[in-house]
Amino acid sequence: MNVLLVYAHPEPTSLNGAIRDFAVQRLRDAGHNVQVSDLYAMQWKAQLDAADSKARPGDAPFHPSLDSRHAFENGLQSDDIAREQAKLRWADAVILQFPLWWFSMPAILKGWVERVYAYGFAYGVGEHSDERWGDRYGEGMLAGKRAMLVVTTGGWESHYSPRGINGPIDDILFPIHHGILYYPGFDVLPPYLVYRTSRVDDARFAAIREELGERLDTLGSTAPIPFRPQNAGDYHIPLLTLRDEVAPGTLGFAAHVE
Structure with missing residues (x-):
């Protein structure tokens, strides 16, 4: 397989750096082709703004989605955005x-998503009608590809348990899994999580290598999280609410997983 690893940590000698190096080598040893987008090393520009287009139309105020569409459709995207889109196609x-910072991904990675996921590339595609509401949530430009998170956090596993103080980790990652990855079509695999990072010693790191190695070895066969496709009948369109007979009595994030 062709595997793109998008990496967001500022310190190469950190635990995250060691995990990245291990993952790249494990994948290459298994015969996969690997590219790495090391966002801090690339000095990735996180903010979405008018500079993302090489030529904007007229003197109109900056409009994030309309400017993104114009640049994408006319080959006017900044070169860094176009390069990352080419990696995603590949x-x-x-x-x-990434490390879990303030219950989400680092700003530089969120900025990668905001800029690379252009209108017409990752959103704003497909028919909008009373029968379909775009090619998204299981469909889209990235359908047929797989995605997985590798996430580190300083908190204990119990802190992210169903009754833990930080909230369930599945709920915390839902906006990334369901919104950033499933929305444009990825098959989203269960994440690999490393808790209590300040307590990782040599023995623990050996266990991480073994566990993560098994996950990487089955990257092409692991069953994805069974999110409900938007246009397959479970949702009223265009309201985009679940039909009454689908997961009755279940509310919130859990209702959108079969």
Whole structure:
């Protein structure tokens, strides 16, 4: 497979750096082709703004989605955005690796998503009618590709349990899994999580290598999270609410997983 690893940590000698190096080598040893987008090393520009287009139409105020569409459709995107889109087209699988900072991904990685996921590339595609509401949530430009998160956090596993103080980790990652990855079509695999990072010693790191190695070895066969496709009948269109007979009595994020 062709695997793109998008990496977001500022310190190469960190635990995240060691995990990245291990993952790249494990994948290459298994015969996969690997590209790495090391966002801090690339000095990735996180903010979405008018500079993302090489030529904007007239003197109109900056409009994020309309400017994005114009640049994408007319080959006017900044070169860094176009390069990352080419990597996504090339990839059969994408790994996003990052530390959980303030209950989400680092700003630089969020900025990668905001800029690379252009209108017409990752959103704003497909028919909008009373029968379909775009090619999204299981469909879209990235359908047929796989994605997985590799996430580290300083908190204990119990802190992210169903009754833990930080909230369930599945709920915390839902906006990334369901919104950033499933929305444009990825088959989203269960994440690989490393808790209590300040307590990782040599023995623990050996266990991480073994566990993560098994996940990487089965990157092409692991069953994805069974999110409900938007246009397959479970949702009223265009309201985009679940039909009454689908997961009755279940509310919130859990209702959108079969």
